[in-house]
Amino acid sequence: MCTMTGTSPSSFTMDVLVSNQTDIDWELFEMWLDGQVEGICVNQLRERYKDENLNYEDILSELQNNFRLFGMLEPLLHQPNMFSEQLVWQLDHSIQRQLIGRYYALDDSVARELLGRKLSGRLRKDLDEVSEKTGVPLKSCRRQFDNIKRIFKAVEEAPGRFTTNIKNLFNLSSELATKYCVLIFIAVHRFETTKKKLSNITFSDLSIVTQSIMANWTPGFDVDEGGDPVLDRDYLGTLREIKNIQDREKDHRNLFIQTVSKYGDERLIAEAESHFKSLNRNILALASSLFHSKELKEIFISVLERIVEPLALARFSSKQVNIMLKSYEEIVVENLLHLEPMLKVHFIKFFSTLKTIIETFFVRL
Numbered sequence: 001m002c003t004m005t006g007t008s009p010s011s012f013t014m015d016v017l018v019s020n021q022t023d024i025d026w027e028l029f030e031m032w033l034d035g036q037v038e039g040i041c042v043n044q045l046r047e048r049y050k051d052e053n054l055n056y057e058d059i060l061s062e063l064q065n066n067f068r069l070f071g072m073l074e075p076l077l078h079q080p081n082m083f084s085e086q087l088v089w090q091l092d093h094s095i096q097r098q099l100i101g102r103y104y105a106l107d108d109s110v111a112r113e114l115l116g117r118k119l120s121g122r123l124r125k126d127l128d129e130v131s132e133k134t135g136v137p138l139k140s141c142r143r144q145f146d147n148i149k150r151i152f153k154a155v156e157e158a159p160g161r162f163t164t165n166i167k168n169l170f171n172l173s174s175e176l177a178t179k180y181c182v183l184i185f186i187a188v189h190r191f192e193t194t195k196k197k198l199s200n201i202t203f204s205d206l207s208i209v210t211q212s213i214m215a216n217w218t219p220g221f222d223v224d225e226g227g228d229p230v231l232d233r234d235y236l237g238t239l240r241e242i243k244n245i246q247d248r249e250k251d252h253r254n255l256f257i258q259t260v261s262k263y264g265d266e267r268l269i270a271e272a273e274s275h276f277k278s279l280n281r282n283i284l285a286l287a288s289s290l291f292h293s294k295e296l297k298e299i300f301i302s303v304l305e306r307i308v309e310p311l312a313l314a315r316f317s318s319k320q321v322n323i324m325l326k327s328y329e330e331i332v333v334e335n336l337l338h339l340e341p342m343l344k345v346h347f348i349k350f351f352s353t354l355k356t357i358i359e360t361f362f363v364r365l
Contacts, residue, residue, distance in 0.1 A: 021090050022069070022089045022090050022091050022095075024091075024095060024098075024099065025066050026098075026102075027048075028041075028063065028066040028067070028070075029066075029070060029099075029102065030102070031044075031063075032066070032067050032070045033102065033103065033139075033140060033143065034137040034139060034140050035137050035138065035139025035140065036137070038060060038063060038064070038067075041063050042056060042059045042060050042063060045059050045062075045063065046059065073089065073099065076089075077099065077100065077103045077104075078150065080096075080100045080169075080170050080171040081169065081170075081171065083096045083100075083171075096171070097171065100170065100171050100172065101172070101173060101176065103143070103147075104147050104170065104172060104176060104180075105144075105176070106144055106147075106176070106179050106180075107134065107136050107140070107144065108202065108203040108204060109133075109134040109135075109136065109203070110130060110134050110136050110140075110141055110144050111144070111179065111183060111203045112202060112203035112206075113130045113133060113134060114130070114144075114145065114148065114183070115183060115186055115193050115194075115203060115206060116186055116187070116190070116191060116192065116193035116194050117194065118187075119145065119148060119149050119152070119187065123145070124142065124145055124146075127141045127142055127145060148180065148183055148184075151166055151169075151170060151180050151184070152184050152187070154169050154170070155169065155184070162181055162184075162185075163177050163178060163181045166180050166181060178207070178211065179207065181214075182206070182207045182210045182211065185210055185213075185214060186206070186210060189231060189296070189297065190297050191210075191296075191297055191299065191300060192297055192298045192300060192301050193206060193300060195301050197301060197304055197305070198300060198301060198304065200364040200365070201300070201304075201360075201361060201364055202364075205360050205361065205364065206300070208356065208360050209300070209353070209356055209357045209360055209361075212352070212353040212356040212357070213231075213353055215353075216349040216350070216352055216353045217231055217232055217235060217236065217349070217350075217353060218230055218231055218232055219231075219232035219234070219235065231296070233291070235346065235349070236290045236291045236296070237291045238342070238343070238346050239287045239288060239290055239291065239346060239347075239350055240288045240291055241288075241343055241346075242284055242287040242288055242343070242346070242347055242350070243284050243285070243287070243288035245284055245337065245339075245347075246280070246281060246284050248337060249277070249280065251337070252276075252280060252331070252337060253273070253276045253277070253280070255331050255336050255337070256272070256273075256276055256280075256327060256328060256331060257269060257272065257273050257276070259327035259328075259330050259331060260272045260323060260324060260327045262327075263323045263326065263327065264320065264323050268320050268323065268324075271314065271316070271320075272324050272327075275310075275311075275314060278310065279307065279310075279311075279324070279328075280328075282306040282307050282310075283307070283328070283351070283354065285306075286299070286302060286303065286306065286307075286354065287347070287350050287351075287354075290350075299357075300357070300361075303354065303357045303358060303361065304361055307358055308358055308361045308362050308365065309365070311358075311362065312362065312365040318359075318362055318363055321358065321359065321362050322359060325355045325358060325359065328351070329348075329351055329352070329355060332344065332347050332348055332351055333348060
């Protein structure tokens with residue numbers, strides 16, 4: 001790196017910096033990511049340098065040099081694959097991975113606030129509210145917002161597996177790529193996640209249930225011709241046939257009670273029997289309505305209001321709910337209702353995800 005100044009063509013001075021291996025001060029990198037002001041950073045660093053008798057100006061100079069380095073690395077962090085092509089910075093692969101991982105890290109609290117909201121310029125201007133609510137520095141909130149938009153734009157037209165594309169284009173870990181995949185999947189399909197009743201449901205909770213949806217309700221590939229993550233509309237259409245199971249409600253109830261009796265006590269058996277009708281009808285109604293876009297978008301709030309809240313009001317424990325759902329699922333898996341083979345397969349895929357949503361949401365009430 002060099003800077004040249006001069007007053008005539010034959011007279012100039014040159015400052016030269018010769019660098020080999022690029023060292024990253026991770027403490028300062030985190031300060032830079034958070035956007036902390038220089039004065040506060042220097043005060044935090046004084047304890048670190050107390051044995052070296054450095055004055056304020058020396059520490060400030062060290063801080064500014066590091067922040068300048070991070071600023072020059074940032075364009076590469078916007079396109080992580082460029083690290084392998086550039087020759088300016090000598091960074092081994094472990095350092096590159098750590099830089100990328102920290103730069104694209106997501107705070108679950110920030111991700112939860114952004115989840116389900118349109119990633120518009122207006123929202124970016126209002127990120128101070130997200131910062132105040134979550135306690136995450138404003139610059140960090142903006143970086144996370146911009147990273148989500150950057151990844152969304154990069155993968156929206158890329159063919160192939162959705163999560164794999166995110167990993168490969170941005171060199172992210174599987175765990176981090178999955179977080180971005182969940183954010184984009186919910187955004188594309190506009191799942192309702194912002195209603196007050198869902199405020200206790202964390203980003204981790206919604207990540208769990210969304211991954212289950214992607215595993216069971218998608219057609220085996222991740223993106224359509226336009227690059228958007230897809231849901232299997234044909235599969236959701238077949239779920240309308242599940243409603244016909246309600247015609248066999250008496251047999252279904254008897255099988256349910258028999259199965260619950262294998263795992264629960266007499267009190268649970270009696271309570272399960274009295275709540276079977278409403279539970280069963282809501283399960284079947286949800287399955288048969290998912291073909292409609294509005295019902296699909298509101299799947300989380302619908303499950304909460306129609307199944308989770310009634311179970312909580314009936315004072316079932318989490319363990320009891322798990323037994324009831326396990327018993328209901330066992331009837332389907334064992335095909336005790338003698339469903340047609342394909343309807344059985346479709347019902348299992350539907351109920352496996354529904355069970356995950358119910359159990360995940362129930363513990364938050």
